[in-house]
Amino acid sequence: xRRLFYLLALIAPVATAAQLPDxxxxxxxxxxAVVNVSTxxxxxxxxxxxxxxxxxxxxxxxxxxxxxxRPGPREFQSNSLGxxxxxxxxxxILTNAHVVSAADEITVKLNDKRELKxxxxxxxxxxxxAVLKIDATGLPAVKFGxxxxxxxxxxxxxxxxxxxxxxxVTAGIVSAKGRSLPQENFVPFIQTDVAVNPxxxxxxxxxxxxxxxxxxxxxxxxxxxxxxxSFAIPIDVANDIAQQLRSAGKVTRGKIGVVIQPITKELxxxxxLAKPTGALVNSVEKGGPADKAGIESGDVIxxxxxxxxxxxxxxxxxxxxxxxxxxxxxxxxxxxxxxDFQVVVGELQEDRAARQARRGGKPQQGESTSRxxxxxxxxxxxxRKELKVSGGxxxxxxxxxxxxxxxxxxxVILAVNNQDVRSVEQFVQAMGQFEKGRVVALLVRRAGNxxxxxxxxxxx
Numbered sequence: 001x002r003r004l005f006y007l008l009a010l011i012a013p014v015a016t017a018a019q020l021p022d023x024x025x026x027x028x029x030x031x032x033a034v035v036n037v038s039t040x041x042x043x044x045x046x047x048x049x050x051x052x053x054x055x056x057x058x059x060x061x062x063x064x065x066x067x068x069x070r071p072g073p074r075e076f077q078s079n080s081l082g083x084x085x086x087x088x089x090x091x092x093i094l095t096n097a098h099v100v101s102a103a104d105e106i107t108v109k110l111n112d113k114r115e116l117k118x119x120x121x122x123x124x125x126x127x128x129x130a131v132l133k134i135d136a137t138g139l140p141a142v143k144f145g146x147x148x149x150x151x152x153x154x155x156x157x158x159x160x161x162x163x164x165x166x167x168x169v170t171a172g173i174v175s176a177k178g179r180s181l182p183q184e185n186f187v188p189f190i191q192t193d194v195a196v197n198p199x200x201x202x203x204x205x206x207x208x209x210x211x212x213x214x215x216x217x218x219x220x221x222x223x224x225x226x227x228x229x230s231f232a233i234p235i236d237v238a239n240d241i242a243q244q245l246r247s248a249g250k251v252t253r254g255k256i257g258v259v260i261q262p263i264t265k266e267l268x269x270x271x272x273l274a275k276p277t278g279a280l281v282n283s284v285e286k287g288g289p290a291d292k293a294g295i296e297s298g299d300v301i302x303x304x305x306x307x308x309x310x311x312x313x314x315x316x317x318x319x320x321x322x323x324x325x326x327x328x329x330x331x332x333x334x335x336x337x338x339x340d341f342q343v344v345v346g347e348l349q350e351d352r353a354a355r356q357a358r359r360g361g362k363p364q365q366g367e368s369t370s371r372x373x374x375x376x377x378x379x380x381x382x383x384r385k386e387l388k389v390s391g392g393x394x395x396x397x398x399x400x401x402x403x404x405x406x407x408x409x410x411x412v413i414l415a416v417n418n419q420d421v422r423s424v425e426q427f428v429q430a431m432g433q434f435e436k437g438r439v440v441a442l443l444v445r446r447a448g449n450x451x452x453x454x455x456x457x458x459x460x
Contacts, residue, residue, distance in 0.1 A: 083203030095202030122245030145211025160203025257288020
């Protein structure tokens with residue numbers, strides 16, 4: 001009996017170990033498709049106080065020289081790190097939009113230590129997805145899995161570059177699915193307890209079959225480091241965005257023109273609902289799709305295009321995924337009864353990050369021109385009247401060459417080399433007449449005054 005006890009004691013740990021997951025195959029086979037993404041951005045440093053122009057024999061000269069801080073450099077290079085993964089053998093890469101946002105230069109380091117310059121094919125800030133392209137072929141690429149098959153408690157693996165430590169492998173379990181985060185209305189996040197830290201952003205989340213099921217995007221932390229709460233964008237959501245960015249350079253989403261809020265238990269009771277469900281409409285855009293269909297403030301949207309709206313968090317995702325121009329059935333709760341409406345879905349205006357990364361095509365309203373380091377938008381008639389200008393384009397953001405030239409957010413560019421511009425399209429056409437390296441004079445309206453700013457076209 002005693003010998004049998006010892007035998008069982010030896011066998012038990014072996015059996016337990018055999019049941020633990022083995023991540024070595026995933027690390028070995030999938031790590032080659034994971035890349036390090038590093039970016040460089042020129043940041044303008046606010047000027048420190050200057051020493052007054054005083055003669056050296058002035059009694060105050062020595063005081064200012066000794067006690068006034070010396071001005072630092074006007075510009076400095078800011079570097080950041082992230083992760084990404086190859087989705088096609090010809091060099092397309094998925095990462096997070098925030099990893100490459102406002103970057104002047106992007107470098108991708110492959111698993112074989114090659115370093116290649118990358119360009120942004122497109123970026124979507126609403127889902128935090130960006131597509132990069134490097135000039136290479138024959139690359140290892142990941143396979144996509146089905147996030148819908150993921151179960152809470154299932155093992156998952158992350159590979160990335162936390163704090164710059166390349167191809168770091170961490171593992172954990174799926175903690176929850178369909179999580180909503182503030183300002184992230186279009187993504188049903190996968191919550192995990194996988195160790196994810198700064199630098200992991202944009203890296204893949206694998207299931208135990210070695211398939212990518214998500215993109216590690218965010219963590220919840222009070223310290224800036226990992227605290228057991230990590231969030232990944234489901235790969236089906238990311239792939240849909242990536243396909244649109246690759247084919248059209250932008251993402252198309254539906255909208256119906258309503259502002260909604262959650263239904264609480266108390267509100268549900270006041271509206272005569274059996275339980276808190278649906279999305280409460282608290283305002284309707286005048287002349288928008290919902291308004292035209294007859295939907296009113298105080299309605300509770302229960303179903304949209306045949307899909308149940310379980311909470312206010314569900315509606316933006318469902319509407320956003322609906323093709324603009326589609327006629328869909330919408331069921332609402334009004335006066336303690338259901339009512340059905342037919343809504344023609346409108347198109348949600350794309351965000352600035354997406355416009356900034358657009359490929360080709362004519363600039364549209366709100367178009368950004370990353371080539372020139374500026375995010376620009378057309379002025380409305382009301383803005384023109386307020387600024388007392390007949391034309392011009394508004395600078396929403398300035399980076400790179402534009403920042404170096406002294407262009408600021410809020411400036412209005414009126415002319416390029418004395419050629420008036422009234423839209424972003426005209427600005428791009430005017431700038432396109434000049435070769436790389438040419439200096440052009442931009443007439444800018446700033447704080448009610450006009451000034452010329454020399455801008456050297458660097459072609460970036």
